[in-house]
Amino acid sequence: MKSTEEVESRLRSFSSSATLRPADEQAVAEIHLSPRESSRPRTTQRALRVSAAAAAIVLAILLVNVLAAYYAPKYQRALADSGVGPISQRLLSGVGLKTGDVTVVGDSATSAGHTLKLVGAYADGLRTVLFVSVDGKGVTGNPKEYGKNPGEWGISFDLATLTDQFGHSYGGQGVVGPTDLQFQPLAWPASDVGSRLTLHITGIWAIWKIAEEGPNKAIDTEALTTHGDWSLHVTLISAPYHTIAPPAPVQTPTADYTFTGISASETEMVLHWTVDGPVNDGLRSAPTPQDPPSAAYTQTMQDYFTPRVYDANGNELQMEDWGYTWPKTGPAQGEMAVFINGPGRYRIRLGNALSAPDLQRWVVVP
């Protein structure tokens, strides 16, 4: 019988300096800070475009209501949530957002010959996300391709600060791109009463020049930076984050499902549940799944352990992540995070064998 100590000892015998296969050794040696010319092409996605007429209408509405918007942040939010915004869906998808989630801002400032525009913003209890274009570029098209061509500037957190009307400064958070900036979530009291945020930027980077440098070459970042003074403003309301009452358990002759926790913001829902019963016992006693797994194992997993979530119209939603953990004893523990379309009713199907209406469950995101 193997002891835990033996397992630990054997694990420690592997170090990250272990001998690798030649192809992997070569791959490690080829990794460097600049992007490779041979990077695999990625699929492009058509950017959303706004007609001149629609943009003019939105601008007119914003101008007419600017005073009211200042004193009533939620009113501005209602105006801004029109869902019109020239931000590519691919850029939004990368941070789990859709066009309608983002407050369209449009505030711009010009300095040092460059115009920066705060195109859109989003905040909930977990994060604050700002989308900034430089000279009209950076928030449309394929974000993976941005920054490779001359004239494609980026903003560094070194040169950007975000503060609210109460003087609270927000630090950078997470890993973002050159034109989508992610900061900490709004702090009280701005999180409750609405925030008037100021994004102050003092420099932009000629990021395409980084790619022009070869590996292992020092880059004079000052030489890549154009300094200026841009102040961009947005009034933003933090989207709520809810804990949702779990629906009734799902019981079948072979499996019992119990929801243990559901929470949701306007853009994402996270669910936890357990699975117990003969199906789970059978999986535990089954041989370790091989690669590829047996047909019987595959069928069981599809029938009882493959969750899906649908909106009220029956459209299947995109998962961010999902999976199961099998503790040493007891029921299997499921978890999934799914991007949702905002408040509404969502249907949960925990397996293909659970497609009967009485075996599916609905949750309501307020």
Add this chain to the structure above:
Amino acid sequence: MQAVASRAASDVDDRADFEAAFREVSRSAFLLARHLGRDTDGAKDVVQDAALRAWRYRSSRTGEFRPWFLAIVYRQCRGPLPESLPLPRAWETVAPNPIESSMDPELLAALSLLPRRQRAALWLRYCDDLTTADVGRILHCSETAAKQLLLRARDSLRERLIEQELKK
């Protein structure tokens, strides 16, 4: 003018420091990506992208470079494997192991059958010798949760090894 020159020199040093720190962690990052199911080219792409992002946004770093960078790599690997639909974690197709099979192939085989999160936790803690606090930071959970995850992962790995012995 002197201030500008001084700042430029400082940034060069910054770049050199970053490069050195990246070089130290790049192998670990590559192995982490490989153990999370990426093939050789996929792991290379992940680390390459992570390096560029880390350099651009290095000012957002808090704490040590190593866990910060590995957290970026882990995050890049969190999504479904490229060109495949999401699968239950127990099913994840694991790319052929990067490590020479002469080095404890049984353990490598057992490790590859664990759920991705457990696999990452064990690799980071025992093979990369990171603290449980750093493991938690990389996997975006508390240190307590990281300890529990490691405990479950060790138990699972032990069970896999026992199953392997019984099959012999």
